[in-house]
Amino acid sequence: MPSELATMDAVRYRTAGGPEVLELESIDRPTPGHHGVLVEVEAAAVNPVDAKVRMRRDPPRPTTTGSDLAGTVAAVGDGVTDFEVGDRVVATGLHTARFSGGSFAECASVPRDLVARLPDGVSFESGAAVALVGVTAWRAFVDHAGLEPGGSAFVHGGNGGVGHVAIGLATAMGASVACSAKPTYADVLTDLGAETVVDYDCDDLVAAVTDEFGHADVVLDHMPETYLGTDVELAAFAGDIVVIAGPEGTVPDASAARSKELDVHMMSMSNLATHRELPPMAPILEKLGRLLADGRLEVLIDRRYDLDQAAEAHRAVLEESVLGKIIVVP
Numbered sequence: 001m002p003s004e005l006a007t008m009d010a011v012r013y014r015t016a017g018g019p020e021v022l023e024l025e026s027i028d029r030p031t032p033g034h035h036g037v038l039v040e041v042e043a044a045a046v047n048p049v050d051a052k053v054r055m056r057r058d059p060p061r062p063t064t065t066g067s068d069l070a071g072t073v074a075a076v077g078d079g080v081t082d083f084e085v086g087d088r089v090v091a092t093g094l095h096t097a098r099f100s101g102g103s104f105a106e107c108a109s110v111p112r113d114l115v116a117r118l119p120d121g122v123s124f125e126s127g128a129a130v131a132l133v134g135v136t137a138w139r140a141f142v143d144h145a146g147l148e149p150g151g152s153a154f155v156h157g158g159n160g161g162v163g164h165v166a167i168g169l170a171t172a173m174g175a176s177v178a179c180s181a182k183p184t185y186a187d188v189l190t191d192l193g194a195e196t197v198v199d200y201d202c203d204d205l206v207a208a209v210t211d212e213f214g215h216a217d218v219v220l221d222h223m224p225e226t227y228l229g230t231d232v233e234l235a236a237f238a239g240d241i242v243v244i245a246g247p248e249g250t251v252p253d254a255s256a257a258r259s260k261e262l263d264v265h266m267m268s269m270s271n272l273a274t275h276r277e278l279p280p281m282a283p284i285l286e287k288l289g290r291l292l293a294d295g296r297l298e299v300l301i302d303r304r305y306d307l308d309q310a311a312e313a314h315r316a317v318l319e320e321s322v323l324g325k326i327i328v329v330p
Helices: 048-056 124-144 161-172 183-192 205-212 224-234 254-259 281-293 307-319
Strands: 007-013 023-028 036-046 069-076 088-091 107-111 115-117 152-155 176-181 196-199 216-221 235-243 263-266 301-306 325-329
Touching (some): 007 307, 023 307, 036 088, 036 124, 048 307, 069 107, 069 124, 088 281, 115 281, 124 161, 124 216, 124 281, 124 301, 152 161, 161 176, 161 183, 161 216, 176 205, 196 205, 205 224, 224 235, 224 254, 301 307, 307 325
Parallel strands (some): 152 216, 176 196, 216 235, 235 263, 301 325
Antiparallel strands (some): 007 023, 036 069, 036 107, 036 325, 088 115
């Protein structure tokens, strides 16, 4: 979009509800705030959190949906000296309380600490797709569980956005990986690095995993209400369980977790941009970009939508089985 235009298209909503509350509107083009970066959006990823936030509460103002993006710098605000117009960038954390806009738009003004450079060899679509899910997987494995080379990890839902990137990241870190997924995805997930792919609808998930793969040093879970008890059985002695999403879950037999001396981590991404004691996102985004550029990590694009198809994108991310990520392209 030419930088001199004063308006832009954005997907916004005013009330909580289903995908139908999303509307494509022409709004004023933002300006970069203090320590902000104005980005012309080339691609934005669709995340379950986008749809869940839209459903559960009325926004304080008309709100643009979307959590992460990739594009080029159009302008920088006061105090920003390390970015210039034309730089290729990626950003995430736009669903947090600090950010008043979103990524389903032709432009977005983003706080500097949520932005990182995108290597020339990485497409804008890949940058947007890896952003939120990549930071999630990184924080789970590196910051919470301390996954080490030679270790092992089990990932629930390996075909999903976080799941498939978590497989690739753990593999790049030198760990062995098993996951659950539909059997139709097994070959692709094996190519991404999974040594064992188990049908999540099998009769005995624990037996299917441990018989072929063994117990895992780290278990990555996004459905604790369903799997937290299973996680305890899947985890190795003194292992780690990291819960990255989902309603609060209860370990059916807490004594089993205690006897195995497990650490259970309840992790949130929504607080990452508001709590200064948590690790900043930009350095993680930079590392993910290097892994993509070096061919050590891959992010898969399941499908693409235009801005005027945002409601369908929101519906699909929650209701359909997806291999990788869904992308919106302004």
